[in-house]
Amino acid sequence: MPDVYNWQLGRKMQYPHREAHPRSQFAFVFNTNRCIACQTCTMACKSTWTFSKGQEYMWWNNVETKPYGGYPQSWDVKLLAMLDAAHAKAGREPAWGEAKAGSAATPYGTYDGLTIFEAARTADQRGEVAVGYEPTDEEWRFPNFYEDSATGSRDQRASHNLAPATLPEHATWFFYMQRLCNHCTYPACLAACPRGAIYKRPEDGIVLIDQSRCRGYRKCVAGCPYKKPMFRSTTRVSEKCIACYPRIEGQDPLTAGKPMETRCMSACVGKIRLQGLVRIGEDGGWAEDRSNPLYFLVKVEKVALPLYPQFGTEPNGYYIPPRWVPRAYLRQMFGPGADAAVERYTHPSRELLAVLQLFRASQTIVYRYEIVEGKKVFEATIDGRKWEMFDDTVIGFDKDGKEVARVAVEEPKFERPAKHYNSI
Ligand code: SF4
Ligand code: SF4
Numbered sequence: 001m002p003d004v005y006n007w008q009l010g011r012k013m014q015y016p017h018r019e020a021h022p023r024s025q026f027a028f029v030f031n032t033n034r035c036i037a038c039q040t041c042t043m044a045c046k047s048t049w050t051f052s053k054g055q056e057y058m059w060w061n062n063v064e065t066k067p068y069g070g071y072p073q074s075w076d077v078k079l080l081a082m083l084d085a086a087h088a089k090a091g092r093e094p095a096w097g098e099a100k101a102g103s104a105a106t107p108y109g110t111y112d113g114l115t116i117f118e119a120a121r122t123a124d125q126r127g128e129v130a131v132g133y134e135p136t137d138e139e140w141r142f143p144n145f146y147e148d149s150a151t152g153s154r155d156q157r158a159s160h161n162l163a164p165a166t167l168p169e170h171a172t173w174f175f176y177m178q179r180l181c182n183h184c185t186y187p188a189c190l191a192a193c194p195r196g197a198i199y200k201r202p203e204d205g206i207v208l209i210d211q212s213r214c215r216g217y218r219k220c221v222a223g224c225p226y227k228k229p230m231f232r233s234t235t236r237v238s239e240k241c242i243a244c245y246p247r248i249e250g251q252d253p254l255t256a257g258k259p260m261e262t263r264c265m266s267a268c269v270g271k272i273r274l275q276g277l278v279r280i281g282e283d284g285g286w287a288e289d290r291s292n293p294l295y296f297l298v299k300v301e302k303v304a305l306p307l308y309p310q311f312g313t314e315p316n317g318y319y320i321p322p323r324w325v326p327r328a329y330l331r332q333m334f335g336p337g338a339d340a341a342v343e344r345y346t347h348p349s350r351e352l353l354a355v356l357q358l359f360r361a362s363q364t365i366v367y368r369y370e371i372v373e374g375k376k377v378f379e380a381t382i383d384g385r386k387w388e389m390f391d392d393t394v395i396g397f398d399k400d401g402k403e404v405a406r407v408a409v410e411e412p413k414f415e416r417p418a419k420h421y422n423s424i
Contacts, residue, residue, distance in 0.1 A: 004186060006115075007285050008309040008335070010106030013115050015312075016129040017191035021284035025205035026183045026243050027316040028265065028275040029297050029304040031359065033323060033345065035176040035272045037063050037147065044267035045180075049242070054234030059143045060241040061180045061264040067329065068146035071179075072135035075227045076308065079116070080332070082131050083310070086119035094310060096336045107302060108309070108337040115312025116188060116225050130188045134222040140230075150174040167324060168342075168383075175322035178272070180264060181228040181241035182307070182315030183207050185284070189240070192223030204277055205316065206243040214238055225311040248277070248365075258398050259365040271360035276367065291368045293355050293396070294318075301352050303344045305334035320345055347382055353409055354394040361405035366396035377410050 003012040004019045045061040062071045070076060087094050094113030101109035114122065116130040152163060152172040163171030183200075187207050190198040197213035198220060200206070209220070209229065214237040220229040221238060229240040244262035246252065252260050260266070265275040276294045281287035289295045297304045297318070304318035321330045323342045330338035344352065354371045374391035381387070389409065396405035 005105075005284065006186065006312060006314050007105060008108065008306050008314050009115070009312065010100065010108065010110040013186075013312055014118050014121075015186045015191065016117055017186075019284070020200065020202075021185070021280050022200060022202050022205035024203065024277040024279050025185070025286075025316055026248065026275075027278050027294050027298075027318070028273060029294060029318045029320065030178050031272040031320040031356070032175055032177065033272075033320060034270045034359075035063065035178060036270045037065065037176045038269050039063055039144075040267045040269045041178065041264035041273070042143070044263040045241075048244070048263045050239075052234075054232040055239070057140045058230045058232070058239065060228070060230075061178070062143050063176050063178045064144070065147045065149060065174050066177045066333075067151060067174070068149050069144065069177075071143045071145070072139035072227050073142065073145055074139070075135065076333075078133060079131075079225050079308075079311070082133070083114065083116065083119055086114055086122055086131055090114065090119075090122040098336055101336065104299075107299070108305075108335045111310055111335075113310060115310065117186075117191070117312055128223070129191045130223045130225070132188070132192075132222045132225060134218055135227060148174065165324070168346075169326050170324040173325050175325055177319075179226065179228075179307075180317070181207065181243070182226060182313070182317040183241075183243055184316060185314035186312065188223040188225060188311075188313050189220035189229050192219040193217075194219060201245075204243075204245070204248055205280070206245050206248065207240070208242055208245070209238055209240055211235075211237055211239075225308065225313065226315070255364045258400070258402075258404075260363055261365055266360075266363045268360055274359045274366075276365045291370070293358050293366055293369050296351070296355055296369075301344055301349070301355075302337055303341050303352060305337050305341055308333060309335045347385060347387055350388075350390055350392065353389065354392040357394050357407040357409060358396050358405060361407045362396055364398045364404040366405060367399050368397045368401070370395045370397075374408065374410075 004015045006013045041061050050058040064070050096109045097112050098109035100106045119131040120128050150172050195213050197210045216236040218231050229238045231238050247260040250257045250259050261275045265273040278294050279287040304320050306315050321334050321338050372393045377391045378389035391410040393408045398404045
């Protein structure tokens with residue numbers, strides 16, 4: 001089993017497949033603080049790709065309410081329990097060593113526990129490439145199971161006598177978690193497929209299932225820790241998110257040949273989503289690209305974190321964690337960078353505040369941004385620290401350097417002349 005470098009874990013890990021890296025990588029950042037669970041993203045995907053017979057239960061994009069919701073039901077709780085069992089059997093702890101945290105190679109420290117690939121060698125799943133399971137039909141029943149359900153005891157909820165909601169952490173809480181295939185750097189679905197039907201495209205790192213090679217063994221369904229490949233009973237083969245690749249290739253007439261964000265990203269009402277392509281260096285990691293907004297959010301500001309990095313697939317979806325949620329939960333879900341990410345989001349730097357305005361400012365993929373400084377417009381004290389806000393303008397450029405977005409931090413107000421009650 002070859003060793004590969006997983007920068008999210010800060011160490012080499014075993015990966016049961018040949019190592020190969022694309023020239024650029026499909027990636028995205030979601031700001032969980034802003035999602036309203038309107039499910040517009042979910043329906044945008046559904047109405048584009050999974051509206052046919054046999055696809056009824058397929059939600060390539062879904063938005064679930066944490067901590068109780070999940071699609072398929074309890075997918076992450078089950079995976080974490082399986083990993084725990086593997087650690088117990090191996091006499092190990094799924095712990096992070098934070099000694100070298102902060103360097104480019106080990107931004108969150110070093111994960112000393114077992115990934116799903118490593119755990120498969122010690123757990124009861126010897127012979128499988130990764131610890132995993134195939135969800136039952138019952139678990140695929142309800143995409144919005146437990147939607148809007150908060151923590152807190154049943155008695156508390158019945159009496160509406162909920163614990164106080166004060167920052168930094170709410171005692172009673174929930175948050176929305178947006179999910180799709182992470183087009184992982186080390187995809188477990190790909191490694192698990194005995195037919196070699198799954199491949200990662202060299203041009204953009206999108207992970208696809210070759211429908212003509214697939215025989216429906218469902219090893220990808222069991223292997224993917226995020227449970228994003230799905231079996232279609234009418235065709236007897238598996239399907240998964242295709243990252244709207246015709247749009248990424250610039251085939252949509254709207255952007256006239258320019259790479260365009262996916263349907264779920266473009267449709268986002270809450271403006272929580274920013275998607276793009278990051279350049280991959282010779283070593284397989286992200287090449288330095290300071291003015292790419294995704295690079296800035298993930299690598300420079302470290303405000304956006306991978307989902308369950310300990311699984312080991314190096315997912316390419318990143319989340320700005322919800323700032324009101326107990327930190328221990330966030331650390332389990334996003335790794336040890338969670339505290340610092342919440343802190344940075346709560347007191348955003350001048351540059352971060354400007355870059356956050358790029359979310360949903362354009363359907364065309366932004367490759368580079370510039371900031372034009374504006375005047376100071378606000379000042380406040382946050383957690384005892386002085387914080388200043390500037391009306392800077394962020395400008396986004398497409399692949400060819402053409403301007404596609406221009407947004408100011410302070411939203412401009414337009415007053416219509418009051419000619420009539422209904423002057424529209
Ligand atoms: S999220 Fe799952 S289906 Fe998507 S690339 Fe990763 S392992 Fe494969
Ligand atoms: S469209 Fe945006 S705001 Fe609405 S549920 Fe999806 S991610 Fe959340």
